[in-house]
Amino acid sequence: MYDVIVMGAGLAGLMAAAAAAELNKKVLVVAKGRGNLYSASGYIDFLGYYPTDCRQPLENVVEALEDMVNDNPQHPYALLGKEKVDQAFDFFLKIMNRAGYSYSGSWKKNRIYPTAAGALAPTSLVPQRSCLDLASYQEILVVGFREMLDFYPFYAADNLREQFYQQGEKKLIRAAWLDLGLSKERELNSYDLAVALEDEAVRFRLAEQLRVKVSENTLVILPAVLGIRKWARVQGDLERMLACTFLEIPTLPPSVTGMRLAESLMEYLEQRGVEFQLGYPVTGALQEGKKCTGIKIETASGRVQVKRAQSYVLATGGILGGGLKVKPGGITEEIFQIKIEMLQEMSNQDFFAPQGQPLSRTGIRVNGLLQPVGAQGEPLLTNVFAAGKNLTGYDPFVEKSGNGVALVSGCAAGWLAGKGAL
Numbered sequence: 467m468y469d470v471i472v473m474g475a476g477l478a479g480l481m482a483a484a485a486a487a488e489l490n491k492k493v494l495v496v497a498k499g500r501g502n503l504y505s506a507s508g509y510i511d512f513l514g515y516y517p518t519d520c521r522q523p524l525e526n527v528v529e530a531l532e533d534m535v536n537d538n539p540q541h542p543y544a545l546l547g548k549e550k551v552d553q554a555f556d557f558f559l560k561i562m563n564r565a566g567y568s569y570s571g572s573w574k575k576n577r578i579y580p581t582a583a584g585a586l587a588p589t590s591l592v593p594q595r596s597c598l599d600l601a602s603y604q605e606i607l608v609v610g611f612r613e614m615l616d617f618y619p620f621y622a623a624d625n626l627r628e629q630f631y632q633q634g635e636k637k638l639i640r641a642a643w644l645d646l647g648l649s650k651e652r653e654l655n656s657y658d659l660a661v662a663l664e665d666e667a668v669r670f671r672l673a674e675q676l677r678v679k680v681s682e683n684t685l686v687i688l689p690a691v692l693g694i695r696k697w698a699r700v701q702g703d704l705e706r707m708l709a710c711t712f713l714e715i716p717t718l719p720p721s722v723t724g725m726r727l728a729e730s731l732m733e734y735l736e737q738r739g740v741e742f743q744l745g746y747p748v749t750g751a752l753q754e755g756k757k758c759t760g761i762k763i764e765t766a767s768g769r770v771q772v773k774r775a776q777s778y779v780l781a782t783g784g785i786l787g788g789g790l791k792v793k794p795g796g797i798t799e800e801i802f803q804i805k806i807e808m809l810q811e812m813s814n815q816d817f818f819a820p821q822g823q824p825l826s827r828t829g830i831r832v833n834g835l836l837q838p839v840g841a842q843g844e845p846l847l848t849n850v851f852a853a854g855k856n857l858t859g860y861d862p863f864v865e866k867s868g869n870g871v872a873l874v875s876g877c878a879a880g881w882l883a884g885k886g887a888l
């Protein structure tokens with residue numbers, strides 16, 4: 467018997483597990499897959515754009531949050547309140563520091579960082595190593611690798627130059643292709659390069675090619691490939707050899723920066739005694755009245771195992787994560803069979819259009835305690851707390867709030883489940 471079972475190992479599930487473990491609870495995480503962290507940037511975006519049809523990155527996030535809470539009381543930030551947001555961000559910074567992969571920043575102030583296409587986009591927290599002030603660099607070199615074809619340095623450099631220019635900043639921005647001498651039999655991705663660069667000889671080849679192109683004032687922007695587990699060694703070595711500064715940009719999936727976050731967090735949780743059962747779907751739940759009394763897990767042999775806890779966190783993601791299923795009769799949450807109400811008519815609207823795609827906002831309706839509720843607001847389950855992308859009321863794509871909501875609601879669900887509220 468566990469105190470808390472968390473279903474899902476994305477950012478929401480891992481934060482819920484961390485919060486419950488912090489209360490010294492016996493925690494099990496069950497997930498059928500690794501979650502979206504491995505595809506996403508590894509940055510924590512709290513609120514990048516609001517109102518969502520304004521495409522200028524938000525400057526005054528605190529004020530915008532107040533407006534958003536008034537405009538949209540079902541938004542997870544509105545349900546949880548500013549105090550929980552503060553607590554969750556402080557907690558994340560604290561545990562990532564303990565986990566050896568520190569982050570910097572605050573939800574209250576957006577930082578502007580380049581994307582892989584060279585666009586300047588808002589974010590809230592970035593890994594400590596990437597925390598620098600772009601404005602203070604006059605000379606930037608954007609570097610790509612011949613072996614890795616989904617990052618185009620000249621294209622990114624052109625975009626960056628143009629955007630800085632529009633902001634009235636003239637910088638010397640150059641681009642270069644490097645060749646690490648790796649196999650060209652197949653196109654390599656950022657994960658392959660990150661593994662290769664953990665080898666000292668490959669690192670040395672990178673340094674030799676860069677040496678003639680940089681000075682100590684150069685900021686080298688490159689795709690995030692500087693090591694997976696040995697990132698500190700890889701980055702430290704290059705900085706020592708070249709005496710310039712490096713900024714890694716999160717890439718298309720697989721995302722090395724997301725992977726570093728996921729793996730350091732999971733390693734930390736294991737050290738805190740959290741148990742993991744990964745690769746197994748939860749296929750259903752046992753219920754007595756409004757209480758969940760167990761969950762059914764499908765094992766490799768096809769047998770169904772029942773695991774029990776006092777409280778449960780449902781962090782199984784949205785439609786992309788597998789927590790919600792779109793079927794001919796409507797959308798349903800898969801484990802407790804919660805019927806999902808569509809907030810708007812279905813449409814073929816683009817996911818990144820200012821009005822957003824209605825499916826992005828679709829999810830489980832919850833109360834302020836994150837318990838799933840029915841049409842009249844009555845709790846459907848009293849010891850189940852939902853978190854992350856399976857919640858309704860927000861659009862991570864147009865707001866740029868995906869990991870922010872996962873972090874804040876995940877922590878809150880873990881605290882509520884750990885305290886055994888109710």
Ligand SMILES: Cc1cc2nc3c(=O)[nH]c(=O)nc-3n(C[C@H](O)[C@H](O)[C@H](O)COP(=O)(O)OP(=O)(O)OC[C@H]3O[C@@H](n4cnc5c(N)ncnc54)[C@H](O)[C@@H]3O)c2cc1C
Nearest residue numbers: 474475476478498499502507748782783787854855868869
């Ligand atoms: C390509 C991409 C890039 C993104 N980039 C960013 C970004 O840069 N910044 C940002 O802030 N947000 C970004 N987002 C959004 C953000 O990643 C998500 O909103 C957030 O990660 C959701 O986390 P989650 O834990 O709720 O869900 P997920 O990460 O989807 O995790 C769901 C978990 O539940 C498990 N699961 C599902 N069903 C079951 C079941 N039946 N039994 C057991 N386990 C189950 C899954 O295997 C997984 O472990 C991006 C999203 C995408 C798709």
